[in-house]
Amino acid sequence: MAISTASPRFTAQATALPATETTEDLAARPAEDIPDRLFWTRRFSLTTRILAVNVLIVALLAGGLFFLDTYRKQLIAERFKLARSEVEIIGNALAEAPSSEHAALLARIGAEQELRLRTFGALGRLQTDSFVVGEPSFTFAEDSDDAFSARVAQWMDRTVDFLVGAPPVPPYYPAADRPDINNPATKPEFPEIFVAEQAGSGTVMLRYAPDRTPVITAAAPYGPQGETLLSVRNASDITQSVRAARQTLLVLLALSILASVQLSLFLARTIVQPLRMLARAAARVRLGRDREVVVPRLPERGDEIGMLARALSDMTSALREKIDAGEAFAADVSHELKNPLASLRSALETMDNIDDPELRAQLLDLAHQDVRRIDRLITEIADASRVDAELSRATFVPVDLFALAEGVLGGRTAASRIGEERHLSFEVESAPTSATMVMGDPARLERVVENLVDNAASFSPPEGRVVIRFAERADMVEMTVTDDGPGVAPENRERIFERFHSDRPGDEHFGKHSGLGLAIARSIVRGHDGTLEVQGRDDGESGAVMAIVLPALNPE
Structure with a gap:
């Protein structure tokens, strides 16, 4: 295995500013994308009206x-x-x-x-x-x-x-x-x-x-x-x-007070009624009596009530997605654990009926492999289930992805073992600090780089190369891991990030990979407000490019 450092040339690309949005466009956007400001169109803010x-x-x-x-x-x-x-x-x-x-x-x-x-x-x-x-x-x-x-x-x-x-x-x-x-x-x-x-x-x-x-x-x-x-x-x-x-003036003041009371009642009605409607919808969601409960988004309102409605709607959708994902994850875990357990059970039951020492040794070795597979599955399942919770508690610090990548390639990992077997070369192309510095959890980002490098090494042919590059994209940092493997078909570029999805080369033994590595990597990257995608190589050669895009470190 060889590790080298080169100097790439890259061009920072400018991003076009979005056109001015209307209140309707704002209402249709997810709550997290709504800027914390008010649009003075047809509605005034609640603060202005109350004042x-x-x-x-x-x-x-x-x-x-x-x-x-x-x-x-x-x-x-x-x-x-x-x-x-x-x-x-x-x-x-x-x-x-x-x-x-x-x-x-x-x-x-x-x-x-x-x-x-x-x-x-x-x-x-x-x-x-x-x-x-x-x-x-x-x-x-x-x-x-x-x-x-x-x-x-x-x-x-x-x-x-x-x-x-x-x-x-x-x-x-x-x-x-x-x-x-x-x-x-x-x-x-x-x-x-x-x-x-x-x-x-x-x-x-x-x-x-x-x-x-x-x-x-x-x-x-x-x-x-x-x-x-x-x-x-x-x-x-x-x-x-x-x-x-x-x-x-007292008469006018009395009339003004009367008008103010009417306006206050009208204002209270415009606030209380939608809040009650949102509260009832939230109660139905909490009780779980109606899965198809629709939390109103109130797109016609550009004030804080509308922002709250859209935030609750998006939160409800996110909760449902979490619940669905949890159910699917539990089903996948059950399915993935049943396979090695069934194999282990079959091996143990067969051993009782066989007296040939050689066959018994083979069955015992198979049982050991199944036990190791179950242990690996349980470990990675536990890691996958803890990613979101640990990221929510993590303290982000400045991280140099270049130093992180060099540390991963210099350590004893699955990629290094595969590299020794297949005589692979690993390269990290140097880049300016502005193209490598991000805010994040160093341990989790190191796990991402390790998973991507291991994945690239497992698909690389003998004498192949795995190259890590960096580029600065406006206020984002892009890190790519390129291999010489067979690549990923466009129709499968999202499936490979699904949990327990595994499409390995034919010469690898079944069960050596859990299919959780890329899923865990994407979860970690998303927890850092970034994206992880797979692309084809720009030079037309065979291989895959894993591209991570993360917010660049703000120098201020």
């Missing part, structure tokens, strides 16, 4: 609150401009009118404009009050039969102010309105008077009345002696407008 239903109410509430706050600020800002303009105009009128007419002028303007007008002297004493010299043009609301609704409205006002973060507004104390002309404490109740005196122009402030209606006060200097005019307006219409707008 939309839940965020809708919050967004409407937040938008309504900020709208009310902005609306109220705009109304108050307009009244501020009006109050400043009014107090300056009235102050100019007082400055031009004789002092004897001030009281009548203030009473008339206050009644017409619904203002309370007061003048203060330089020393801060109250001089004239339109509510004293004339009839009050407004009064603050007091408790009435509708006190509960008023308290609810005030509570809602405070709640809205808190939610939007409105700055605190000082209260308007009724004590400041007592008609005491000689009360020296009246002026300090209104700091805007001092601000107006210092600024020399009108100034405006906002307060809240006991019923939380806005009280807008404006002050402006007007006389040569340092007199100051103060106007007070109870802008209750602002509160009424804001509360009316809030009532409208």
Whole structure:
């Protein structure tokens, strides 16, 4: 047996990217091939729909609150401009009118404009009050039969102010309105008077009345002696407008909540109904009462429910295939074990009736062969049954297939024994590391290479060659084992991977091969997300090519 190393030349082939798939194409694909992303076609994802239903109410509430706050600020800002303009105009009128007419002028303007007008002297004493010299043009609301609704409205006002973060507004104390002309404490109740005196122009402030209606006060200097005019307006219409707008928004919010409830029920129905349907199908599959239970794939749904349905359908199909494969495997095992057992039984029974020592020795040797065959069958059957379970627990590590192949050819294997008998040569053509490195279980991949090399050696003629080559195919690694044997007919290229299939050369003794080697090799390769196929030789010569394709090691 000879082992040599050569340097091949290979060309990496580019792979074409698949065309864009539709939702229907996606639905028809197995669940493991469905990418973990959502297609924005006719359906939105469940996350989007749930968020939309839940965020809708919050967004409407937040938008309504900020709208009310902005609306109220705009109304108050307009009244501020009006109050400043009014107090300056009235102050100019007082400055031009004789002092004897001030009281009548203030009473008339206050009644017409619904203002309370007061003048203060330089020393801060109250001089004239339109509510004293004339009839009050407004009064603050007091408790009435509708006190509960008023308290609810005030509570809602405070709640809205808190939610939007409105700055605190000082209260308007009724004590400041007592008609005491000689009360020296009246002026300090209104700091805007001092601000107006210092600024020399009108100034405006906002307060809240006991019923939380806005009280807008404006002050402006007007006389040569340092007199100051103060106007007070109870802008209750602002509160009424804001509360009316809030009532409208509450109605809209109630309608939105109703719509949200309907949407939630519809969304729940679109989620719950298919889930119940899938649960019932899964229960029937679990109970095993109906083998032909069809788990719906829901191809019209491109969301997570559809992905779940297709995954369950594929899982059910895979389970059925596993069950069928297990039943077939058990039947094959029974059949394969019966043959050597029957032969062993026949040999032992015949020995009882034969006295010829030579014939008895032949029968005893045959019995030993049958025992070895049974032992080999049991060992390989155990290996075949454990492949999937062991791969599911295995930890994949970087594996160099080139070093693995050299190790197999350098060891004492069935291939080496056959090679010595037939004078075979074994070659491993060198290749770049990128064409030999994969992620996998080293022991299992070594078993694959050993099985393929043993298979190639068993079919090779005397003086034949077994060559292992490597090639890089895009993001895959290809390893081929080529022999000089008779090859495999195209119609048998899948059958040779079936369990217990054995089509050996005529010069080999019956029972030396279990027919499980290639089946085990393919199971291991598939457990590594790869493929194992048999091909014909490209050079037209007689022989077979066993091709393994595995995902290449990601350098990252």
